Amino acid sequence: MSIPTVQVSGIEKSFLRTRALAGVTFDADAGITGMLGPNGAGKTTLLRMMATVLAPDAGQLRMLGWDPGKPDERLAIRRRLGYMPQEPGFHRNFTAFEFVDYVAILKEMVDRRARHDEVRRVLELVGLEGVSGRKIKALSGGMRRRVALAQALLGDPDLLVLDEPTAGLDPEQRLRFREIVSERSTDRTVILSTHQTEDVAALCPRVVVMNEGRTLFDGTPKELADVARGRVWLAAERAPDAHLSWRTGDGRHRNIGSAPSGAELVEPTVEDGYLLLVGTKAFDEEAA
């Protein structure tokens, strides 16, 4: 039996008096694992640990079979890792090309020509070849996120850790992102943190839902949708005792929970299952 690419076991982490992770456990292997959860659920903390930039207070973590707590093994992980942080920082006076080239140097690509070829390749992948000579400070927010994604793709890493990569991207860019990531997921492991349930439904064969530092759900998107099976109704009115309810585009109310009178039972989505799991906290964020 092969060892999973990512093994997370009983991970705990606190920042001063705030408990960010309270014993998270899950494994991930080749393919895309989507991490869903409201703000403060602990997703970013966990992803930073997977990216070897944050150490847990307790628990076991292994990536690609190595322990990030040991210097040599941490280096081995970093050589095969691509990481896009939630809030990627840039040297704003660099051009897009120079910035990705800078990260390529950090990734030990010393040969100038080979490195530049690789930089051109990833910039083309994210559709930025036309603006590679433009300064980062002159790029839009969506373009900057694509620059951040490009640097993560350098060297075709075995493990891609992407923290909210689609935030700020327009629908076309999100589709392009799905294309890029899905192409890489056949024999590589991608950990994708997102607020977008559509991304999870479209991309991930596996989804982990987190809330308040714990794992609430671990399964397929269909299984997550099934959490709400038999509990999603379309009705002319809002059900007074519905768990969650909102008015849809066609004027009817989508009610999650008990059925109002004359309601039509409908097929649940990943979003319905997610909202039912995490409750009003996530709903409030979506509404905001």
Next chain:
Amino acid sequence: MTTWHADTMLLSSYASGALDQARAYSLEAHLLACDRCRADVVGVSDQEQLDRIWAEVTEAVDAPRPGVVERGLVRLGVRDHLARLLAATPSLRLSWLGAEALALGFAVLAANAAVTEGGRELGMFVFLVVAALLPVGGVAVAYGPGMDPTYEVSLASPMRSFGLLMTRAAAVLGTSTVLACLAALALPGLDWAAVAWLLPSLGLTSASLALATRLRPLVAAGSVTFVWVTVALVAAYRGDDRFVIFRGGGQAAFLVVIALSAFVIARRREAFEQGVTE
């Protein structure tokens, strides 16, 4: 219309790059005008070599022109990848270097503008304290959480953070030293005191780096700055000699600080690779 055609041997020699320059130029002029020879030269050309040449052309045309600092470093003999790593150092930017020059300029101005011996001494004292501190600030903002915008991405990459920090620290120390040396030339009555900041500067910077294995770099630098200014002021105003901390005893103390800091940094260098703790 051309009346002659190059033979296969001549074309092969040209395509492989073996033809001398004068004949190659002559043949190239002919190739521009002769369809048949242009077609023939394709058949004798090595595809791998053509790809290599094309890659070189692409590289020369597409590679963006680096910025001022980076170009300057390359001209000084720094390798291009190292120049890019240094160009990303916040404290090697022209704005930071300008601020350093300004701080030194004010201290030199104060020393020169003073009309009394006491005033000149005070100006010199301020210059020495400031010159010793400059690299501490520069190194603190060179790399680390909150300072380097790409810190997390750098940390997650295989390049050792310790190596990157030391490279940048050396560059910052070098530029600060050059600036302070130039400023010292403008001090009134150039003597030993003009370079008395050198060891303190190295000592404070190394102490700050040693502390950074436990604290955030900016907190470490702030602590060192506070201690340095306090000690310098107390030493200057408690005795008759304002410069006591820069004389033999003080310099010897800084040698000890440098040795101790180097020991701590070497022992705890792995702390720079472990990432942020908060």
